[in-house]
Amino acid sequence: MGKKIIVAGLGHGGIAAAAQLSKAGYDVTVYEKKSEGTLGYDWTDIFAPGALGVAGIPMPDESLYEYKENMTFFGPSETVGLKQHVPQDQLEIKMERRDIYNHLISHAVDCGVKIEYDTEVIAPALLGNRVVGIKTDKGDFYADLVIDACGMLSPVRMNLPDHLGIEKAPSRLEYITIYRAFYNIGSDEEVEAKFKVMLYKDGILGMSWVASEDDHTDVLIGRFADFDMDEVNRFTDLLRQTNPRIGTDKVRGGQFVNIPVRQPLSLMVADGYAAIGDSAFMTVPLIGSGIANSLRASRILFDAIISDPTDSFSAETLWKYQYNFYKLLGSSLAPLAAAKLILPKLTAEDVDYAFESGMVTSDDITFGADFIGLSSMNVKFQDIINKAKLAGGNKEFLRKLPSTGARVSAVTGACAAIPRRYSADKIRSWKRIYEMSFK
Secondary structure, eight states: OOOEEEEESOOHHHHHHHHHHHHTTOEEEEEOSSOTTOOSOSSEEEEOTHHHHHTTOOOOOGGGEEEOOOOEEEOTTOOOEEEOOOOGGGOOEEEEHHHHHHHHHHHHHHTTOEEEOSOOEEEEEEETTEEEEEEETTEEEEOSEEEEOSOTTOTTGGGSOGGGOOOOSOOGGGEEEEEEEEEEESOOOOOSOSEEEEESGGGOSEEEEEEEOSSOEEEEEEESSOOOHHHHHHHHHHHHTTOTTEEEEEEEEEEEEEEEOSOOOSOOEETTEEEOGGGGTOSOTTTOOOHHHHHHHHHHHHHHHHTOTTOOOOHHHHHHHHHHHIIIIIHHHHHHHHHHTTGGGOOHHHHHHHHHTTSSOTTTTOOOTTGGGOOOHHHHHHHHHHHHHHHOOOHHHHTTHHHHHHHHHHHHHHHHTOOSSOOHHHHHHHHHHHHHTTO
């Protein structure tokens, strides 16, 4: 042991991997551009608690979290609400984002991880085709392996040589811009749906939610396009018309954040390099949740590293990480990303039709904390198509579905065909097929 590992950025998956590797005897240092104690947005986040155990992290104190409410989904006209019915043992937990970070960081430090704050990662340090460290505003730092946890626009990944074949920046429809804020309670009247999710509200491609809490109302606005505070104010006023609990005083939050909602990287390893979390696009493509997947991926990466007795950290030995990630998680995430591609083709009328005709039911939008472990997206989507055909009616809408179903099946097949053993030629061929299935 004793090999040096750098984790670039304090992403959830990166810090979880750092803890496991440090505990196993590796010399692990994390470099983070933010200052100590400042990580995490000023709001709560939701994730599957079982992922902590997978990553070897204890559950936080019970006073720091509560279980999430079932969400109720609405089309733009809000005529029909479909409420999830997630089993009690599959409920996600809701926790302050800063408390999540404090819990993960405290555990990592206890495991021996060193963290250098106020150090901005600028690019990878390279020796030929091998990543040998990172370039930062404090100088260059070298290691045997760099784990990239710098996020969606990681300066490590985006500055890798093109010939390595690792994708760079996401397209505009591959990430969603959200604005989220907590408002005071404007009205004390009871609400039927405490956690209300609205799709295509005001005919806009995106989603929004209004979650009624005891002492505030949580508002999220998400778009596949840039927007500003003038639009936030206009749209929040629109939401208040049917959600009077949204007060006019903002009490917390109020930030714009970009979240990847696309398929995982087609190639996430190279000699001396492995991407994880948002750096590898591991979020759930339809909703942007990524903490649990990142934590699970950290265990997959750890297992791949310690299974190599040579500690070579080559693309060949790290391929085991990518292969097992796709078998355990990617084979469900990628088909969801394929299904998401239908969204720009839909109109507000299409979405209302899907809710009002019974084409989409509460069963279709019910997924528990561990639903990503199920490789059945192609079956689920075909079931929705079959129900749409039985419903009849909107012929124009029905014409949009079969091509999406075929794309989901193609992506599912591509994920199943990922090469088990490392071969540069076979991986290039698979990568081409995988990427083309999203075109």
